[in-house]
Amino acid sequence: MSTVNLGMPRVRAEGNLFEETPFADYAREELKNTQLRANLAHATHSIRDKRLRVVSELPDWEQLRDAGSAVKESVMADLPALLEEFEANFTARGGVIHWARDADEANRIVTDLIREQGADEVVKVKSMATQEIGLNEHLAEQGISAFETDLAELIVQLGHDTPSHILVPAIHKNREEIRDIFLKEMGDVDPNLDSEPAHLAEAARKHLRAKFLSAKVAISGANFGIAETGTLAVVESEGNGRMCLTLPETLITVMGIEKLLPKASDLEAFMQLLPRSSTGERMNPYTSMWTGAAHDDGPQNVHLVLLDNGRTNALADVHGRSALHCIRCSACMNVCPVYERAGGHAYGSTYPGPIGAILSPLLTGVDKAENGTLPYASSLCGACYVACPVKINIPEILVHLRGEDVEARRKRSKRPTEMDLVMKGAEWAFSKGSHLGLAEKGLPLGRVAAGRDGKIKKLPGHLLGGWTQFRDVPAPPKRSFRDWWAKEHKDSSGPGPSGPDAAGQEGGQA
Amino acid sequence: MSTAREEILGRIRDALADAPVAPEVPREYRRAGTLDEAGRVEQLVDRLEDYKAGVQVVTADRVPAAIAAHLRGAESFVTPEGLGAEWLGELEQDERRRVDKPGQRLSVTELDATSAVVTASKVTVSESGTIILDASPDQGRRAITLVPDHHVCIVPASTVVQLLPEAMERLDITHPLTWISGPSATSDIELERVEGVHGPRTLDVLIVSDR
Numbered sequence: 001m002s003t004v005n006l007g008m009p010r011v012r013a014e015g016n017l018f019e020e021t022p023f024a025d026y027a028r029e030e031l032k033n034t035q036l037r038a039n040l041a042h043a044t045h046s047i048r049d050k051r052l053r054v055v056s057e058l059p060d061w062e063q064l065r066d067a068g069s070a071v072k073e074s075v076m077a078d079l080p081a082l083l084e085e086f087e088a089n090f091t092a093r094g095g096v097i098h099w100a101r102d103a104d105e106a107n108r109i110v111t112d113l114i115r116e117q118g119a120d121e122v123v124k125v126k127s128m129a130t131q132e133i134g135l136n137e138h139l140a141e142q143g144i145s146a147f148e149t150d151l152a153e154l155i156v157q158l159g160h161d162t163p164s165h166i167l168v169p170a171i172h173k174n175r176e177e178i179r180d181i182f183l184k185e186m187g188d189v190d191p192n193l194d195s196e197p198a199h200l201a202e203a204a205r206k207h208l209r210a211k212f213l214s215a216k217v218a219i220s221g222a223n224f225g226i227a228e229t230g231t232l233a234v235v236e237s238e239g240n241g242r243m244c245l246t247l248p249e250t251l252i253t254v255m256g257i258e259k260l261l262p263k264a265s266d267l268e269a270f271m272q273l274l275p276r277s278s279t280g281e282r283m284n285p286y287t288s289m290w291t292g293a294a295h296d297d298g299p300q301n302v303h304l305v306l307l308d309n310g311r312t313n314a315l316a317d318v319h320g321r322s323a324l325h326c327i328r329c330s331a332c333m334n335v336c337p338v339y340e341r342a343g344g345h346a347y348g349s350t351y352p353g354p355i356g357a358i359l360s361p362l363l364t365g366v367d368k369a370e371n372g373t374l375p376y377a378s379s380l381c382g383a384c385y386v387a388c389p390v391k392i393n394i395p396e397i398l399v400h401l402r403g404e405d406v407e408a409r410r411k412r413s414k415r416p417t418e419m420d421l422v423m424k425g426a427e428w429a430f431s432k433g434s435h436l437g438l439a440e441k442g443l444p445l446g447r448v449a450a451g452r453d454g455k456i457k458k459l460p461g462h463l464l465g466g467w468t469q470f471r472d473v474p475a476p477p478k479r480s481f482r483d484w485w486a487k488e489h490k491d492s493s494g495p496g497p498s499g500p501d502a503a504g505q506e507g508g509q510a
Numbered sequence: 511m512s513t514a515r516e517e518i519l520g521r522i523r524d525a526l527a528d529a530p531v532a533p534e535v536p537r538e539y540r541r542a543g544t545l546d547e548a549g550r551v552e553q554l555v556d557r558l559e560d561y562k563a564g565v566q567v568v569t570a571d572r573v574p575a576a577i578a579a580h581l582r583g584a585e586s587f588v589t590p591e592g593l594g595a596e597w598l599g600e601l602e603q604d605e606r607r608r609v610d611k612p613g614q615r616l617s618v619t620e621l622d623a624t625s626a627v628v629t630a631s632k633v634t635v636s637e638s639g640t641i642i643l644d645a646s647p648d649q650g651r652r653a654i655t656l657v658p659d660h661h662v663c664i665v666p667a668s669t670v671v672q673l674l675p676e677a678m679e680r681l682d683i684t685h686p687l688t689w690i691s692g693p694s695a696t697s698d699i700e701l702e703r704v705e706g707v708h709g710p711r712t713l714d715v716l717i718v719s720d721r
Contacts, residue, residue, distance in 0.1 A: 063539040074532035099514040152698035197699040239694035239709025264683040268675040283638035287689035294686045297651035316525035
């Protein structure tokens with residue numbers, strides 16, 4: 001990665017960002033789950049269609065994307081000043097800011113704040129940042145129960161599962177599976193509960209109501225932070241967010257440092273871009289905004305943890321930094337042919353899909369765990385780029401990170417790789433016409449490898465073997481073009497090169 | 511040893527050592543609507559019905575009766591202190607009415623035992639069907655429009671704009687804001703939309719227009 005290091009210790013990214021099994025291997029296992037594939041295909045296609053419908057309603061969608069993209073680019077360019085501006089405004093209105101270099105530090109800050117309130121349980125609004133840092137796991141170790149209140153997150157939590165989609169985390173479960181989870185795990189649930197979505201939602205309402213009304217501490221993420229006012233915004237649907245942001249005395253928000261917008265008026269573009277790209281709605285049912293502690297309204301003890309956890313690594317990569325423009329809408333995964341089949345778990349990280357394939361390795365470095373395999377989780381079809389509301393050129397960053405990965409692997413391995421050998425061979429063969437002519441003399445050997453049907457079905461080695469795993473190579477012709485040309489023109493006295501050697505000399509001089 | 515704050519800000523500055531320049535932000539998107547008031551009201555009704563909210567267009571003098579009709583069967587209702595006779599009419603004196611005001615805040619338990627809430631609103635976007643509350647005295651603090659299961663919301667047609675940028679011009683975002691686009695909803699189970707989860711499960715909107 002093209003980073004500049006002026007002596008500052010590199011901030012480590014920790015938490016749920018690591019692919020432990022190479023993507024292709026993980027995906028191959030996930031593909032065997034036909035229920036998952038059916039659920040995913042249904043989900044991604046429905047949201048995709050809804051999104052297209054509401055996006056096509058707006059005559060100025062592309063202008064909104066242009067504005068969104070430029071605003072985010074300017075946020076990255078001015079990030080230190082904007083963070084300081086946000087901090088000053090949030091603090092002036094009674095909020096308290098904490099800075100966390102990594103997941104571990106953020107988790108410790110949150111734990112201490114909860115302990116200060118003498119609480120041993122908290123209610124939570126769905127938040128990518130707290131999933132990324134593994135906050136729930138950390139709190140459990142500390143004896144603090146964290147209750148997820150978003151319906152899908154509740155399903156995932158009760159099912160001892162992990163989310164598979166950032167917008168609809170329980171998309172891999174169907175209604176019968178969800179009913180079974182509720183019956184087994186909810187405790188206070190009606191044993192005659194059926195699998196009607198409205199009844200399942202009602203069960204969740206009853207289950208969480210008492211928690212909301214009695215909780216002392218809530219934890220949230222934030223969709224946007226407005227620098228010029230110190231305002232935070234949470235976008236949601238169910239009202240669980242409003243419950244958490246309004247009723248408890250103490251509110252602790254964890255937000256990545258890249259989530260800022262300079263001005264309140266920037267929301268006019270982003271609040272059109274986000275809901276339409278995300279749930280495919282003209283607007284989500286509820287959005288809450290708060291600026292520090294509001295007098296006599298909502299939590300009076302208000303905290304914000306500003307999280308780095310590798311974001312500065314991503315920012316330092318000039319070719320990758322625009323991944324930080326992401327507003328977590330999930331449009332890219334809904335249009336991705338790879339995500340649609342492999343599902344979210346195959347990406348190992350909190351961030352699945354095309355954005356996850358670039359964001360996870362950018363946050364951690366491509367050389368961490370198997371994150372270097374993520375940029376290959378794409379056919380580079382470009383659908384994600386077209387769908388992205390802030391125009392992140394995901395395919396370009398995927399290719400850039402593949403390059404980083406090849407470099408990282410080369411540095412790691414002492415012996416030349418198969419790719420190195422093939423490239424060395426190609427370098428030799430293409431450097432001179434006579435070399436290529438010599439190489440072509442070996443072509444008829446390929447006819448031996450090919451079967452009766454004239455196809456080579458399996459080549460040796462990992463690299464070439466990988467190529468023929470899903471493709472046949474046609475047998476080479478009996479003679480090479482060079483051979484044919486040389487024989488054909490043996491007696492001709494026309495101008496130009498008279499044979500392979502002439503061409504070879506030219507090549508040699510070049 | 512430097513603090514986390516200094517270290518993170520230092521790392522950001524290092525990461526930006528190539529000194530990227532903030533681009534000029536193009537704002538070519540629509541900033542002014544084209545619909546007249548009748549058009550905006552018609553669009554708003556369409557959006558709210560799509561969200562499964564109840565919606566009626568009434569003249570100002572009919573507002574108290576319309577509210578009363580929605581509250582038929584309600585055991586109790588709460589209003590913010592700034593919502594007075596102008597909208598409530600005789601309901602201002604209704605014995606079922608509880609007023610949430612400074613020094614006499616209803617507790618969460620009391621709100622939970624209250625059937626309905628009646629409030630005004632600050633500004634509404636017709637294109638997306640979004641009603642924005644800014645905690646002004648006629649809208650009250652955020653909890654009162656959240657805990658009761660039925661929200662009756664008054665939207666004067668003069669406060670309805672077509673586009674979000676027009677609404678932003680009328681807002682001070684340092685007020686606690688709640689944007690409401692239909693009753694609470696979820697699509698988390700097989701993407702089937704279910705109206706009514708944790709927020710009020712019934713939203714009734716009275717659009718006040720004398721035209």
